[in-house]
Amino acid sequence: MTAPVPSSRVETASAGAGQSPARRRYLLILLMLAYVLCYVDRQVVTILAEAIKQDLGLADWQIGAMSGLAFAIFYTGFGVPVARLSERTNRPRLIAAAILLWSAFTMLCGAATGFSALLLLRMGVGLGEAGCAPASHSLIADSVPREIRSSALATFSLGVPLGTLLGLAMGGIIADAYGWRWAFVIAGLPGLVLAPMIFLTLREPRSLAQSSSVPQVTMREVFKELSGKRTFWLAALGAGGIAYNGYSQSAFIAPFFLRAHGPELGVLAARFGLEAVGFLGIVLGVLQGLSGVLGAMAGGAIADRFGARQPKVYMTIPMVACLLGIPLYLVIFTTPNIGLALGLSALSFFVGNMWYGPVYGVAQGVVDQRHRSTAASLIILIMSVIGIGLGPLVTGLLSDMASARLQLGPTDGLRFALLASPIGMVLSVGLFWQARKSVEDDLVG
Structure with a gap:
């Protein structure tokens, strides 16, 4: 049996070694921009959902399947294999190829003529995006010191609110002016510029020759290590509960406001x-962009400030965020006042983004350095199956059921479904509470 490489030696040799602070900032900015485009292409469909529904004659469950399940099938199915590939290949080049792939499929969505075609093209978007986050997480973790890892990963995660901001704003404006098809085409164009920049200017910090000489661990060995990391699984499931609520809201919040507050809008x-x-x-x-940026940065900063001395803080942050977010969502979807609903939405976006840095930082910190891409892909896999795969689809099905069988109509039927989605966050509170008990023992680097 081949002796494993001590993680502490690998960690010391690679965590930020050989890279100047300016070079690390440049890497972080480009990867964050990649994640921005990832979410532009992922979220633009949400502001276009009502127009697509009317144009193609779709039901709410089909909107949920198109925006969630179709994307999640390939995003989750290829996430782990692509992450394994990134552990033994050039990660910047892999990320660049992924950007080109998802950008092309996003542009092709504009040519879809029916539900089946749109479903298949969204699967292609998911396939491309599977190559972004896990490789980026491990690349960042290998490029920055441990003491600023949560903040660095929180900065990368700013791609979520910023991409959502651009996707919603740009998608809505272009859809009004030129139709929903052109919104898809324009959303995919920036990726054709960013991909060559990443391919040509980012360097792989680890020695690929050295990496190839080190025996590659099998998935069995990775799972063996993670089997003893109770914190990892609790945090992953807790993040899944947050994602279930988040993707349910994301897929249907625009249709809800258009249905419930159409005249005021x-x-x-x-x-x-x-x-x-x-x-x-x-x-x-x-609202999502600014509040989300502030929330993500606040969560990462608090984690870095207090987590080193009190590791329980890493899991306390997402737990408290859930507790604060649940009542906000309940009011947002019941108040008749559009101003109050939008104002509380801003607060919900703030607390809803605080978990990124702490949770992703812990996921990278409980495993050997060689397993970081796989660990990132596994936590994203769990989140995606629960959040992207189930959230929009179940919410769409509940909306259709409440609208037809309970005779609530399309507006109150969707309201009923969205009020049910915070159940995921309720479960997350208990999971993060349990993770607080083991996080200190599970962290290794």
Whole structure:
């Protein structure tokens, strides 16, 4: 049996070694921009959902399947194999290829003529995006010192709120002006520029020759290590509960506001010379973008400030965020006041993004350095199956059921479904509470 390479030696040799602070910042900015485009292409469909529904004659469950399940099948199915590949190949080049792939499929969504075609193309987007986050997580973890890892991963995760901002605002404006098809085409264009930049200017920090000489661990060995890491599984399932609520809300919050507050949106939009969809896209995009950025940075900063001395803080942050978020969602979808609903949405986006840095930092910190891409892909796999795969689909099915069988109609049927989605966060509170008990013992680097 081949003796494993001591993780402490590998960690010391690679965590930021040989890279200047300016070079690390450049790497982090490009990877964050890649994640921004990842979420632009992933989220633009949400602001276009109502227009697509009307144009193609879809039901809410089909909107949920298109925006969630179709994407999740390939995103989760290829996540682990691509992550394993990234552990023995050039990660910047892999990320660049992934960007080109998902950007091309996003642009092709604009040519879809029916539900089946759109479903298949969204699967292609998921396939491409499977190559982004796990490779980026391990590349960042190998390039920055441990004491700023949570903040670095939180900075990378700013791609979520910023990409959501751009996807919603840009998608809404373009859809109003040129139709939903052109919104997909324009959303995919920036990736064709960023991919060559990453391919040509980012360096792989580890020695690929040395990596290839070290025996590759098998998935069995990775699972053997993780089997003793109770914190990893609790945090992953807790993140899955948050993702279930988050992706349910993301897929249907724009349709909800258009159905429940359509007349008010029309009046507000007219004041700015806009249509309702474009106005709503800008408002939701700005609220999610700014509040999400602040929430992600706050969560990462608190984790780095207190987590080194009190590791329980890593799991306390997402637990408290869930407790704060649950009542906000309940009011957002029941108040008749659109101003209050949007204001509370901003607060919900803030607390809903605080978990990224702490959870992803712990996922990287409980495993050997060689397993980081696989660990990242596994936690994303769990989150994606629960959140992307089930959240929008189940919420769409509940909406259709409540609308037809309970005779609530399309507006209150969707309201009923969205009020049920925070159940995921309720379960997450208990999971993060349990993870607090083991996180200190499980951290290795």
